Amino acid sequence: MRVVAAVALAFALFGRTFRGPRPEFWDRMTETGAVLGALALAGGEAKRAKPRLRDIPYGIAIAAGLFAIFQVGDRAARAVMPRGEEQIKEIYALREIKPKEEIAARLATVIGPAEELFWRGWLQRRVGFLPAAAAYAGVHLVTGNATLIGAAATAGLYWGALSALGAPMAALIVSHSLWDIWIFLVQPTERESKAPEG
Numbered sequence: 001m002r003v004v005a006a007v008a009l010a011f012a013l014f015g016r017t018f019r020g021p022r023p024e025f026w027d028r029m030t031e032t033g034a035v036l037g038a039l040a041l042a043g044g045e046a047k048r049a050k051p052r053l054r055d056i057p058y059g060i061a062i063a064a065g066l067f068a069i070f071q072v073g074d075r076a077a078r079a080v081m082p083r084g085e086e087q088i089k090e091i092y093a094l095r096e097i098k099p100k101e102e103i104a105a106r107l108a109t110v111i112g113p114a115e116e117l118f119w120r121g122w123l124q125r126r127v128g129f130l131p132a133a134a135a136y137a138g139v140h141l142v143t144g145n146a147t148l149i150g151a152a153a154t155a156g157l158y159w160g161a162l163s164a165l166g167a168p169m170a171a172l173i174v175s176h177s178l179w180d181i182w183i184f185l186v187q188p189t190e191r192e193s194k195a196p197e198g
Contacts, residue, residue, distance in 0.1 A: 003126050007135050010036060010118070014139040026098045030106050037114030040122035048121060049113075051170040059174025062167065066158050066179050067187075070151070087147035092188055104181050112177030119156065120163040120172055129164040133157045155179075 013032040020028050095103065115136075124132035136156035140149045159172055 003123070006039060006123065009039075010135070011139050011142075015142045018140075018143045023097060025094055026103060026106055030110050033106075033111040033114035036118040037110065040114070040117035043122045045117045045121040045169065048169045049117060049173060051174075052168070055168050055170040056174055058168070058171040060178060062159075062162060062171060062175035063179040063182065066155060066175070067183060069154065069158065070183060087145045090145060091148055092184075095185065100185050104185055107180040107184070108177045112180045113173045116159065116169060116172045116176045120159050121169055124160055124163055129160045133160040136160075 013035060017025065017028040017032050097103075098106075119132055119136045123135065127135075133153070133156040137149060137153035140152040143149065159176065163169075163172060
């Protein structure tokens with residue numbers, strides 16, 4: 001029952017995050033991360049998240065692998081999905097709500113760590129790799145953005161598989177935080193609009 005309640009809470013929080021007023025998106029996303037992260041820490045994930053020096057390069061390598069996967073996935077989404085280009089732009093429009101430095105701080109200190117602690121830590125240890133990955137993708141259904149849902153499913157399977165294979169939680173946290181900042185703020189897959197010729 002505790003797992004069911006926690007997953008139901010996650011679905012409700014993500015619904016509130018993505019369906020609420022757009023200008024407060026990052027405030028709600030941070031609150032969602034804080035709640036789920038606190039739940040995971042209360043459930044014993046703090047011990048598993050203890051960082052070691054080698055977790056930093058490991059996390060960087062994990063993030064680089066996922067970035068390579070997303071480069072391929074981005075091209076496929078644009079080519080195969082009717083609204084792929086539009087949906088990718090919708091995702092990146094969220095960068096304009098807050099200053100980039102503030103978004104990066106939220107991603108690195110709350111959102112990224114909390115998602116790993118809860119989804120790949122607390123939940124996956126209780127229900128297993130595939131159910132946890134499915135739930136992670138499922139909470140994004142509320143967005144109605146097929147590209148974002150596919151991205152969440154891909155990332156959830158990637159991080160979840162590495163966790164199942166024994167990747168340290170600290171390395172996963174490093175990778176998630178770094179990847180969020182890199183693909184969202186530093187090196188997005190979004191194509192720059194070409195200036196009209198004339």
